[in-house]
Amino acid sequence: MMLALFAFGAISGTIYWFVTYEPAGTFLLWSFSLMPLIVAGYLVLHGAVRARPLEDDPDATPDRAAGQELGTFPAASAWPLVLVLGSITVGASLVYGLLLLPVGLAVTALAVLGLMRESQS
Amino acid sequence: MSVTLERPVAAQPEEPPRRLGPVERLTSTDHKNIGILYCVTAFGFFLVGGALAGLMRVELAEPARQVVSTQAYNTMFTIHGTVMIFLFVAPFGIGLANYLIPLQIGAPDMAFPRLNLTSYWFFAGAGLLILLSGVASTGGGAAMGWYAYTPLSEMRYSPGVGVDLWILGIALVAISNVMGGVNILTTVFLMRAPGMTMWRLPIFTWNMVVTAILGLVAFPPAVAAFALLFIDRRLGGHAFDPLGGGDPALYQHLFWFLGHPEVYILILPFFGIITEVIPVFSRKPLFGYLGLVLATIAIGALSMGVWAHHMFTTGVVNNPFFSAMSLLIAVPTGVKFFAWTGTMWKGKISFTVPMLFALGFLLNFLIGGVTGVMLASAPIDFHMNDSYFVVAHFHYTIMGGSVFAIFAGIYFWFPKMTGAMLRERLGRVVAVLLFVGFNLTFWPQFVLGLRGFPRRYVSYPPDIGFDTPNLVSTFGYFVMFAGVVLFLADVAVSLRRRVPAGDDPWGGNSLEWVTSSPPPDHNFDALRPIRSERPAFDLRHPELAP
Amino acid sequence: MRRAGRRAAPATLVLLGTACSGSFGMPRGATEQGADIFRLWQIFFIAAIPVAGVVYGLILWSVIRYRRRRSDDPDALGSQFRGNHRLELAYMGIPILIVIGLFAASAAVEVRVDAVSSDPDVTVNVEAFQWGWGFTYPGEGVTIVSPPSGEFVAGPQMVLPLGQTTRIVLTANDVIHAFWVPDFLYKHDAIPGRTFVFDLTPTRTGTFYGECAEFCGLNHAYMTFSVRVVPPAEFATWLVLLRAGQAAA
Secondary structure, eight states: OHHHHHHHHHHHHHHHHHHHOOHHHHHHHHHHHHHHHHHHHHHHHTTTTTSOOGGGOTTOOGGGGTTOEEEEEEOBOSHHHHHHHHHHHHHHHHHHOTTHHHHHHHHHHHHHHHHHHHHHO | OEEEEEOOOSOOOOOOOOOOOHHHHHHBOOHHHHHHHHHHHHHHHHHHHHHHHHHHHHHHSSTTOOSSOHHHHHHHHHHHHHIIIIIIIHHHHHHHHHHHHHHHHTOSSOSOHHHHHHHHHHHHHHHHHHHHHHHOSTTOSOOSOTTOOTTTTSTTTSOSSHHHHHHHHHHHHHHHHHHHHHHHHHHHHHOOOTTOOGGGSOHHHHHHHHHHHHHHHHHHHHHHHHHHHHHHHHSOOOTTOGGGTOOHHHHHHHHHHHHHHHHHHTTHHHHHHHHHHHHHHHTSOOSOHHHHHHHHHHHHHHHTTOGGGGOGGGSSSOHHHHHHHHHHHHHHHHHHHHHHHHHHTTSOBOOOHHHHHHHHHHHHHHHHHHHHHHHTSHHHHHHHTTBHHHHHHHHHHIIIIIIHHHHHHHHHHHHHHHSBOOOHHHHHHHHHHHHHHHHHHHHHHHHHHHHTOBTTOSOOOTTSSOHHHHHHHHHHHHHHHHHHHHHHHHHHHHHHSOOBOOSOSSOOOSGGGGSOSSOOTTSOSOOOOOOSSOHHHHHHOGGGOO | OOHHHHHHHHHHHHHHHHHHTTTTTSOOOSBHHHHHHHHHHHHHHHHHHHHHHHHHHHHHHHHHHTBOOTTSOTTOOOOOOOOOHHHHHHHHHHHHHHHHHHHHHHHHHHHHHHOOOSSOSEEEEEEEETTEEEEEETTTTEEEEOOOOSSOOOOOEEEEETTSOEEEEEEESSSOEEEEEGGGTEEEEEOTTOOEEEEEOBOSOEEEEEEEOSOOSTTGGGOOEEEEEEOHHHHHHHHHHHHHHHHHO
8 A cells, every 4th residue: 555655646746747847746746655655664674564463364363362462551641731731832932932932842851751751661 | 650461362351441530531541531532622622613603604694794893704714614624523533543443453552652642632732722823813813714825824914923823733733643643554554453454444444544644644744834934924934925035826835735635634534434334224244345445545645636726726737637636536435435325235224323424424425525526627616716615515525524424423432432322312303403404504605606705705795696595504504503502412411311332232343342332441351353344243143254 | 214315305406496597506607718617517517417316316215225124123134245346347437437528628628718819909907905906908008996995895897898808917916816707707816926817708798796706814805896898889988088087187
């Protein structure tokens, strides 16, 4: 699917250029075609295409995956709310006055540090 | 504190899920909670946008009537459009996706739960900023139309902080969407249960995959456009200012490169809802699964190439290229319609409330789609662009389509989310009121557009053919209003006096119906082998399983 | 349950009602270009009817014929087929053909409507501003400008000769506006920093209402104007009188 999207973006971008000679749209279509390549590249690099994972095996049964660790998932966190409050303050400072900027940056930094510490626990 | 999860295998005794307190509701990273937060917040914005619509309809009901100032009216349609598009329909789709995708693919949560919560808070924060932008300036708030075309949105013509707050709000919504998109794609690609191949995914999940890709590709250029606009306004830039060597048309290209895929972001999740509802209530498998998936991908891809059909009357784009691409999108959309009809064919159709809304969707969206084909013709668009014909077209697709699907989805999944059923008879009244009210409101707007009534007009001269359709349209709004009020009453009553739903009140097809209502933490205590796109059905009918 | 059937009927009736008004809901187009657009609209409208008819018909039929009846076993299932390849290819292929046909018709009309004559009979410079219009007949020394608006004043009136080709040269120097005469079925955006040119060849006399069709700020709704089409002799007289009046002023 990723390759199909890349092909579509590349082909239509090329056709668009030769039909219109309009730079903005051509650039947009070509850059759109690159994003699926990034996703496809990641999937290939991480073996999702080479080795056939259980989820892509039509005959797999759940017990074959029994006990397989899926990952660590946080239970609850207040830091996302703090992150957003910090971001809004930074944004508002651009509109209402740069006095708010250090406050916003401080709160955002606090939230980022909080999130990072949470991931390590 | 974090939790290590293992894939489930053996059945464990089920604990009923805890009711969450208010602080927990706002900080829990459980996808089900975040999904509900999204949906409830988005529905709240629907009520705000709907109230603004009501004020506008009252203003337009009669030519001589002036209930709000012109400046206020211009602010109202700006905020109405922004709220409905960015704060209601799109987030509701993401909310439903957050709730359903892990359940539908057999996963315990989304791939990045804290990112999920962060994207919700960015959405909520964005909502606050956008509402503020409507009221913030003493000269009136953001009143440049939700397109924010330049040079009108430049500082010279829109002084004050309204537009700047609006830009910040949209930027936060974009960040929220991109985060959500990353989360959805990673979850679907890497966290499906064993045997849940991509070709057995429920169509709702497939549609969300394409929606997520569209969001990832489409939002960044728009954020770039808004950043440039902000620089023009506040930091002495001239990107879009012809007096400084800039070009207003460039803004339109960048804006519509998001703007058009955005409307597919507004419909694809809801095509997905309809595709979940129809097979269940026709008691049949979905017709043409592969065709539907390919059609969805085709719609997503094509939607990136049609943006300048919003610019047919500007004289700066190659109209035939965009006209051809826009006409082509009708083909995969038609494929979907035939797939839905084929699903109903030779079925055993029951007219539950979700199915009634789904039928309303089909009838309404067809009109929206056909009128879209008309608008795809550039010469026809020379007359219809920027008229009420376009307004009617997009309300038929987004409101008659997506919003009807939203109601279908609410009636369908409310039992799963809360463990309680909504009232069937009251729901039928709601469905009829909304259908009749919707058509009374928006059909006359096709007539208005054809006769020459432009968009974004606060008033109109009498006796040139605009009077009666406007009056009928306003009447229709109040019929819809009654439907929405009854719906809210239904929700309140159903939560108060609960009728237990059980795991699977409808006889559903996908995995969410296999687990309890509401589902336990981490969703599944045990999973059976998955062999088709309707695992819940296969469990009930092993004799028919492939 | 015939609910869904009852609901589809009003929509169809109104659809027919619009057609029965005699002009498919749209003005017939008082210029050559407009008449071309009107014929295209008729094609699209007529093409839409069988498409909508087939789809609505299939939906209604399914909903009536395949509904669950009270006598049915509550666990009864529908027929469990999953697809039909030939049908699926057909319902992909036939719309592609329809769309190609519609595109061909549309492109042909666009070429004609966009065509600009090399030697127009009259030229009018139209300047859009917040919130009114200025019409200048260059070479004749005639300028008509509308007063500042806020109410529905009559606005400036552009006079054009019947049957002759008028070139409109459209500019704006503040924000984007759009020049729209609904009876001509034609509008064009006026974008600051650019000049646009298009032709109008009126085929009917009369006075036609004009409006701004791109949101341009506070009094966007009050930028009305009109276009009056008169026989060429009367146009020449009007021009002479106006030139004299403006020279005297």
